[in-house]
Amino acid sequence: MRPYSALDVLWNGLTGQRGWTRAWRDRAPRPAYDVVIVGGGGHGLATAYYLARNHGLRRVAVLERGLIGQGNAGRNTTIVRSNYMLPGNREFYEHTLKLWEGLSQELNYNLMFSQRGHLALSFDPGFRDAFARRYNTMRMTGADGRWLSRSEVQARAPYLDWSQSARFPIEGGFLQQRAGTARHDALVWGFARAADARGVHIVQNCEVTGFLREGGAIVGVETSRGEIRAEKVALAVAGSTGPLAAKAGLGKLPLETHKLQAFVTEPLKPIVHQVISSARQGLFYMSQSDKGGVVFGGEIDGHPSYAQRGGLETYSEVMSKAVSLAPFLARTRLLRQWAGVVDMSMDGSPFITPTPIPGLYFNAGWNYGGFKATPASGWCYAHTIAHDAPHELNAAFSLDRFARGRELDEEAAGPVPRLH
């Protein structure tokens, strides 16, 4: 792989862009690998990269049923933050944010990671107290975050509804300045290119349909392109986890599969300079893409679904939140709306863990928040696969935490996925 450079851009600009080569190779599957990763989203590709980079494994394949990045990796609203409070979560998410900070350089791929800040609006003393505790905890454990007064928020976001008649008067907010957004497709391609350069096979249009077993162990996969043997099989299929894990024999899981919608307006001049989030009337979040579209979303649709298609009831709910918070949005045209199938866990926190089945590894439960987690998820999953045991950063993300009374319920919402 020849590294990209400014000189490269200049030279190709002068010579008709004829010098570019493929960023990564689309491979045909081999009959056997050391590790097969199922799912070519961000997490699968990041895992393959870190298996090669951190653990020296070379015979690694990522099997993707369609094209890489066509799942949630290519459908999310790209918010990256580490404002988590619970031990187990906060160290992991701060690790991911630190990885993000050096990732464009490391992958030699511009991820357009922009630390424009994440601003959680506060509307009442209850929220302020809960978030003061959260952000103080973050500061004590190595993340950044601070309180902004009403006028400080207004100076940053004058387009919000500051009028006397505002449906929900804003009293201030919590800012994590190191948080921000990134280019989702670039993350997928950046990891794909860097993994490919280290010898990882990326195999597209290769759906895993079953598992090869010997004794009690899983020793490979059945795919739409034939059988592939592997010493270790690692799932990273996000919203498709349930049906595939059932085939693998994992039985009932602490997961429900829901759909989450997102929306983008026509391109506007720069106006939304941070990521804005509100927990009033349920969740709402928005940011502005570098192309100018205001990207926003709300909660999941609230019932299990595998259709990558959102319902009108949530659509109109999100619109009402959008215009009550930022009235100018009522005058913009909505360009697109879409949905992804998200793996909601019963406590809102993820799983990165070996399983009771020898040869099988498990990564899922990313809820709304797996895009930001991608680098640390790959980093920790690779460690877990290579060492047959979790790293201390993902030790809390086990499947049996519910049975041990160790659930990681960041929102204190109980075992109801639609409330996380």
Place this chain on the structure above:
Amino acid sequence: MRLTCPFCGPRDVAEFVYEGPFSGAPQTERPALSAAPAAWVEAVFLRDQPRGETRELWRHLHGCGCFLDVLRDTLTHEVRAVAFADPADAAAMRAKP
């Protein structure tokens, strides 16, 4: 998506709340108080992941308030059948004028 409530008729899904998987009788959805912890963990935290037809418990929260037994497809969003989840509800609601 629309659900046809046996008492209220066809209504937008926004009026309903999804409560969880359903096996047939509200009284048997949770284990006995004396059951082993594993049975409670399963009932509270673990789920099958039906891709296709599934039977669920819903509630017509912004309507009659009844708990409903819903047969639905998670892949197509087709709602195949809606009935009262609790036979006692069925009788009581029918008795209303």
